[in-house]
Amino acid sequence: MLLLVAWRNLRRNSRRTIIVLVSIIVGVVSLLLYDSISYGMIRQMLDNSVGASIGHIQIHGKGYNDNRVIQTSIPDRLRAENAVRGMRGVRAWSSRVPSFGLLSSAQGSSGGVIVGVDAHSESRVSSIASTIVKGRYLEGEGREVVIGRALAGKLHVDVGDKVVGMASTRGGEVGSELFRVVGLFETVSADFDKTHMFVPMSSAQEMLGMGGDIIEIAIVLEQPEQAERVAADLRAQLGPDYEVLTYRELVPLLVAQLEMYDQMLVVIYVIIGLAMIFGIINTMLMSVFERVQEFGVLMAIGMRNAKVFSMVMIEALYLAMIGTVVGVLAGVALTLLLREVGIDLSVFSEGLRAFGAGAVITPELRFNGILAAVITIPLTTLLGALYPAWKATRLLPVTAIRHV
């Protein structure tokens, strides 16, 4: 019957109940949207990073990741490529010869990473081919180069112009090669576009005096979650002279950001919770003060303080439950809708590109995000009701009955 009284009390002042419910619903929806958008953005940054060039797994000669010099090439190219070719779960792979060097034009020069690739296999591993905004992607073995549009701007070159690539050879001399710009790409990362250039594998090998050797094999998996398992299998097959790293080790900052995300979320939830709690206290207090005489009568006829306390808390619980359920449904629906259409933040595209995120953010609905909202909001509502409920128990029946 206490449940019934609490329920009917909510319906008694429907305007106030609706105001509290709306604030709870807005709180839940805000939390879900914040979670899905910011998690989606970090996820997108990681995916962009992996998709642009890193891949899910990379194979190098031992020690390359700590000291990226071309002297540390893959000990046995054929063996490594055969191991990858026969590995379960591998969707695509590409051999590469990356080196740090200088690209110069008549108007300027810029340092960066010159990546020698096999045009065909690379297009299945990285997204560069699909981000060409002018000209075309690499086609064959000629002396051609695709560069970022930002880099082209810096060098004052365009499609068809010539540039000179220079890098230290394996023997320690300076190797150089003349390339013709055949295409400009624009990824979601401004930094990547300013520092990367792609040339045919044979040209890079020749410029660096590498012979037929390669430095890196980038692998894309059917399922990214399999990265640890595939890497372990490759390590077992290739032995200690090879370095097999997953994307978790290759972009540790982004992965750490993703892993720390739940902890960062707690801070946001505490802030939103605090903002909500004062509204709840205020409304529940008003509700108690409006019923002082009624509480007085209930206490006079023998209702114990614990029951009076429970009655106010049950009212808060009802509000929390209804608000959370409606809020989660609305939040999930809104997130799914935004996921479908994407959130176009092209006005901030420059800033977002600096972080490696695209101009269109795709929110990502997470079970953890929903769970956190389902726990935080009712808890906040109940915490907010504690003081009003305690206040109700402090009433003296003899004075409360006469309260007007």
Added chain:
Amino acid sequence: MEVIRLQHVEKIYADNGVPVTALRDVSLSIAQGEFVVIAGPSGSGKTTLLNIMGALDRPTSGQVLLEGEDVSTLTSAQVAAFRLEKLGFVFQAYNLIPVLTAMENVEFSMMLLGMDKAMRRARALEVMRELGIEELADKRPNEMSGGQQQRVAVARAIVNKPSIVLADEPTANLDTHTGAQLLDIMENMNRVHNLTFIFSSHDPQVIDRARRLILLRDGAVEKDVSGTS
């Protein structure tokens, strides 16, 4: 059997920091089945005395024994339990719970006792039938007249079979005819169930029905007359 004993009860309020004596050296005893009216002019201490007898208020000094139990020694939870089991209250403004129907209002104090739904429904119906208000069972307080609400309040007060019913100005908001009907009911309950009724009132028709009249003046008992009705 004695149900209430007050010994040298004094109650002093602080009114804006100024001490006001509401009751002075009140000693009296009320037995089971009495039909008592506490009368007196406004400010004489009628309601204060009723509140102390109903364990809603504590005296500044003196002793209050309800069914032999010294109320001052009980914790607030024990006092609440005592009120629930032994006392029934009827208020001037009826004070029914507005969100509950008449039946639910009557059931409420049985719910507080932990009685199961079927039992309390049967008991509530029995009492409402006795008071002639069973047809009001599904009505909310705002759908009832003052007299009907007060009868529901009486039903709520007696449903737990208390030994004492305390009624503070129960007819003050009712017209003479409805007030008389209500008093008929209470007299009948007193006669049939040997239920002790204690009224605080200055309504002549209540005073006329008193079988014991306690007259207060300036917080002290001026007269305590039995067999007045």
